[in-house]
Amino acid sequence: MIVILLNGIVMMLSLYLIYIWVPPAAILGETSRIVYLHVPLAWVSCLAFAVAGIASLSFLKKSKINYIVYARSSAHIGLFFSILTVITGSLWAKVMWGSYWNWDPRETSITLLLLLYIAYFSLQQIVSGNPKAPMLESVYLIIAFVASPFLIFVAPRLYPTLHPEPVINAQGQLMLDTEMRLVLAISLVSFTLLYYILLGLWVRIYVLKSKLHEE
């Protein structure tokens, strides 16, 4: 409960910093504020898919059912956050490039990633009830986990893109003002905390419900 309240306070602070405190970026203007939501949402989706992949690996290694619960919940959260990433990205694209969808390499790769995880939920529905379901799910999540870095980091850099130079570029330089850096960092912390809380609560509910069904 304390963590939920703490997250509430940190998120309110970050919203205040995003919309009121931080000045708009030089060229992008007021629309630049969406970057403080778009980037953390994208970060949490990557984190969630990575956790799902690592938890699946642990499940295959140790055969503890708790790992697959973590993997399922994390994949659910990742899908939700990646949908939000696409929505915020499309809104920003409409303002900056005049169209909601431009088939930019980065837009296309995140859509492929989204489809990869939507397919996972179809698989989950198909194999539910099967005793081998957790194993099949974890194998699929590991394959998706291996494909993710290519779709997130490699594919968008292979073709010319409408996206500006990434925040952390190939030279490893952080091309942001100090104020913008601070706001982005606080926003990243608050969204990561939200992911951590959601994952913890969903896993706990799942475990308790399965205990009730067992008894």
Added chain:
Amino acid sequence: MKLYAIVTAMQFLAQTDSNYSKTLFWVSAVVWCGIVCYLVVLHRKIKQLEKRVNGKK
């Protein structure tokens, strides 16, 4: 009635806020309060489930 009050408040904010950043702040704050309420509901659900599990034992 509630919806009318929300719409009126938003119209007032939009009129006094030239670049909409304050309006967006309040809209995001309302959305965020909703998310916190959802988290609290989940937390309470866990407490209820824990009671049921302990009761069965």
